[in-house]
Amino acid sequence: MSLLNDLINLDLSETPEKTIVEYIWIGGSGMDLRSKARTLPGPVTDPSQLPKWNYDGSSTGQAPGEDSEVILYPQAIFPDPFRRGNHILVMCDTYTPAGEPIPTNKRYNAAKTFSHPDVVDEEPWYGIEQEYTLLQKDVKWPLGWPVGGFPGPQGPYYCAIGADKAFGREIVDAHYKACLYAGINISGINGEVMPGQWEYQVGPSVGISAGDQVWVSRYILERIAEIAGVVVSFDPKPIPGDWNGAGAHTNYSTKSMREEGGFEVIKAAIDKLGLKHKEHIAAYGEGNERRLTGRHETANIDTFLWGVANRGASIRVGRDTEKAGKGYFEDRRPASNMDPYAVTSMIAETTILWKP
Amino acid sequence: MALLTDLINLNLSDTTEKVIAEYIWIGGSGMDLRSKAKTLSGPVTDPSKLPKWNYDGSSTGQAPGEDSEVILYPQAIFKDPFRRGNNILVMCDAYTPAGEPIPTNKRHSAAKIFSHPEVAAEEPWYGIEQEYTLLQKDVKWPLGWPQGGYPGPQGPYYCGIGADKAFGRDIVDAHYKACLYAGINISGINGEVMPGQWEFQVGPSVGISAGDELWVARYILERITEIAGVVVSFDPKPIVGDWNGAGAHTNYSTKSTRKEGGFEVIKKLIEKLGHRHKEHIAAYGEGNERRLTGRHETADINTFKWGVADRGASIRVGRDIEKEGKGYFEDRRPASNMDPYVVTSMIAETTILGKQ
Numbered sequence: 001m002s003l004l005n006d007l008i009n010l011d012l013s014e015t016p017e018k019t020i021v022e023y024i025w026i027g028g029s030g031m032d033l034r035s036k037a038r039t040l041p042g043p044v045t046d047p048s049q050l051p052k053w054n055y056d057g058s059s060t061g062q063a064p065g066e067d068s069e070v071i072l073y074p075q076a077i078f079p080d081p082f083r084r085g086n087h088i089l090v091m092c093d094t095y096t097p098a099g100e101p102i103p104t105n106k107r108y109n110a111a112k113t114f115s116h117p118d119v120v121d122e123e124p125w126y127g128i129e130q131e132y133t134l135l136q137k138d139v140k141w142p143l144g145w146p147v148g149g150f151p152g153p154q155g156p157y158y159c160a161i162g163a164d165k166a167f168g169r170e171i172v173d174a175h176y177k178a179c180l181y182a183g184i185n186i187s188g189i190n191g192e193v194m195p196g197q198w199e200y201q202v203g204p205s206v207g208i209s210a211g212d213q214v215w216v217s218r219y220i221l222e223r224i225a226e227i228a229g230v231v232v233s234f235d236p237k238p239i240p241g242d243w244n245g246a247g248a249h250t251n252y253s254t255k256s257m258r259e260e261g262g263f264e265v266i267k268a269a270i271d272k273l274g275l276k277h278k279e280h281i282a283a284y285g286e287g288n289e290r291r292l293t294g295r296h297e298t299a300n301i302d303t304f305l306w307g308v309a310n311r312g313a314s315i316r317v318g319r320d321t322e323k324a325g326k327g328y329f330e331d332r333r334p335a336s337n338m339d340p341y342a343v344t345s346m347i348a349e350t351t352i353l354w355k356p
Numbered sequence: 357m358a359l360l361t362d363l364i365n366l367n368l369s370d371t372t373e374k375v376i377a378e379y380i381w382i383g384g385s386g387m388d389l390r391s392k393a394k395t396l397s398g399p400v401t402d403p404s405k406l407p408k409w410n411y412d413g414s415s416t417g418q419a420p421g422e423d424s425e426v427i428l429y430p431q432a433i434f435k436d437p438f439r440r441g442n443n444i445l446v447m448c449d450a451y452t453p454a455g456e457p458i459p460t461n462k463r464h465s466a467a468k469i470f471s472h473p474e475v476a477a478e479e480p481w482y483g484i485e486q487e488y489t490l491l492q493k494d495v496k497w498p499l500g501w502p503q504g505g506y507p508g509p510q511g512p513y514y515c516g517i518g519a520d521k522a523f524g525r526d527i528v529d530a531h532y533k534a535c536l537y538a539g540i541n542i543s544g545i546n547g548e549v550m551p552g553q554w555e556f557q558v559g560p561s562v563g564i565s566a567g568d569e570l571w572v573a574r575y576i577l578e579r580i581t582e583i584a585g586v587v588v589s590f591d592p593k594p595i596v597g598d599w600n601g602a603g604a605h606t607n608y609s610t611k612s613t614r615k616e617g618g619f620e621v622i623k624k625l626i627e628k629l630g631h632r633h634k635e636h637i638a639a640y641g642e643g644n645e646r647r648l649t650g651r652h653e654t655a656d657i658n659t660f661k662w663g664v665a666d667r668g669a670s671i672r673v674g675r676d677i678e679k680e681g682k683g684y685f686e687d688r689r690p691a692s693n694m695d696p697y698v699v700t701s702m703i704a705e706t707t708i709l710g711k712q
């Protein structure tokens with residue numbers, strides 16, 4: 001197919017300076033990513049230079065057929081790793097023609113939380129560990145697993161190498177470089193405990209950009225899996241039984257936690273989170289009860305437990321944070337299919353704004 | 357899948373200073389290699405400038421779940437032949453948060469032996485001949501062998517060429533260049549006596565670097581077989597019967613053996629090794645008793661004998677060494693699955709420090 005690749009990789013910089021802009025948004029399920037492209041006459045460096053656009057919301061479960069226009073507001077730009085050159089991806093959120101955020105638009109309220117002066121002062125940082133599972137395309141069974149059967153039990157696969165232990169590395173490595181190219185703050189990758197499952201981390205990102213970067217990194221991942229003929233799943237417990245689930249552990253710190261005496265601030269924040277455990281859990285991803293069982297390095301969904309270096313806890317504090325007396329903590333409760341706008345803003349709200 | 361390759365091969369130095377570092381360590385079995393990657397803000401060439409990291413030791417059999425952090429200390433840097441650019445591979449060893457080497461960390465005591473003044477003064481050189489077998493992925497039968505059967509008897513395969521005699525040369529050649537690219541001192545390769553079995557040699561390397569280079573060479577080999585969809589085995593006797601086993605013959609010299617009168621020194625050192633035969637054998641690899649039978653170019657595991665040009669001996673001294681009166685000798689006892697940190701340091705300890 002070399003002629004097709006020649007065309008896909010055409011270097012358009014010789015021809016008039018047009019930019020292709022891929023507008024990305026979240027569809028009606030809250031997890032389905034959608035995108036479409038348009039041509040703009042010149043280079044673009046700032047979201048404010050981009051026009052609003054619209055799409056057919058009746059085709060994504062977000063508007064009725066008789067009044068189907070949903071408006072896209074461009075929010076964050078990233079260089080396009082697929083088209084390269086000057087072309088860009090833009091993360092958008094969604095509004096009615098009257099200018100109201102539609103119900104599935106979680107970014108709007110998150111942005112309000114993050115622009116609250118108390119929250120701005122605390123400069124909240126997020127590091128999100130996104131786990132996901134690769135599935136064979138037509139059978140929806142994990143990549144590398146024998147069809148109609150199971151691989152050997154967990155043990156050999158975490159951070160492993162070898163054709164019998166690591167399935168799909170080319171997707172993971174392509175994603176790593178593509179995200180770096182796109183300017184996403186991807187800080188690392190690793191093979192996970194369940195074979196065919198992988199993780200990448202985005203962060204540290206400040207405030208609303210954590211959500212933007214995680215969503216665009218998910219977009220890039222699913223585009224790459226599409227090229228590879230593989231399906232990506234964000235289900236929190238893709239295979240029942242003695243197989244790990246998939247989470248989106250959210251590491252968090254504020255200015256106060258990062259300074260001298262931060263460890264006490266961390267403990268106080270964790271206490272507040274403990275008082276709102278049920279509310280957080282309700283927003284931490286559909287199907288999480290299948291994952292948070294108390295086994296497979298999770299804490300039971302009804303239990304709120306924190307500990308240093310404890311991977312069976314709801315919240316884990318690293319040994320180095322304890323030792324330094326300051327740093328960050330890890331909320332291990334969010335599922336892989338959580339909405340990062342909802343989770344990041346809720347953590348900020350509970351720990352910074354809420355007074356019990 | 358050319359687009360996937362475009363992404364994997366993205367040269368990021370045009371868009372960012374960031375560099376990817378793949379941290380490598382040895383897991384709980386003592387032979388399972390593990391790795392994960394992190395993004396660094398710029399190129400690094402000195403291991404002491406790399407941050408320590410940590411991993412989930414409860415997933416590799418190296419720590420309990422309630423206290424799972426194991427700390428990675430970066431020890432040696434190599435260029436990454438897979439990601440290229442300024443990206444690196446980092447060989448690490450493993451410690452508790454308190455700074456103690458964990459039980460499976462064999463590098464720590466080896467490094468202590470190599471920094472002993474008497475050992476350092478003797479400048480011990482190592483040349484390790486790593487043999488290994490390539491296996492078909494799902495059946496775990498050697499590459500090129502008919503399923504449910506055997507190839508013709510050994511004879512035609514040693515250094516052989518041709519589709520009916522050499523199986524997997526693309527892996528072996530890719531490995532050779534990848535190791536040279538990485539900065540590993542790979543000195544040669546050859547096809548072995550058993551079809552599907554190959555050998556590469558690393559050296560001469562001084563002291564602790566022999567272990568670092570061999571482990572990273574093994575890592576690169578298993579990453580390459582992963583790409584090729586083939587499994588690599590370091591089992592010392594992969595196929596029972598009239599088929600050669602796989603060893604890791606360790607060639608060794610010191611300053612004293614390399615100078616005038618060295619041959620007499622060699623004989624004394626071999627005698628010292630003879631007094632500790634059982635202790636060495638115990639540390640020379642699991643399952644070695646299946647390989648060291650006295651047949652197939654080995655000496656029986658319970659026998660210690662040495663000889664010039666004798667491939668049936670425990671220790672062989674080359675004819676050219678005997679003629680010149682100085683040089684090195686070959687310990688043929690170590691199995692292909694030996695730990696080079698243990699073997700190299702033990703040989704130094706017995707021969708230089710005179711451990712009884």
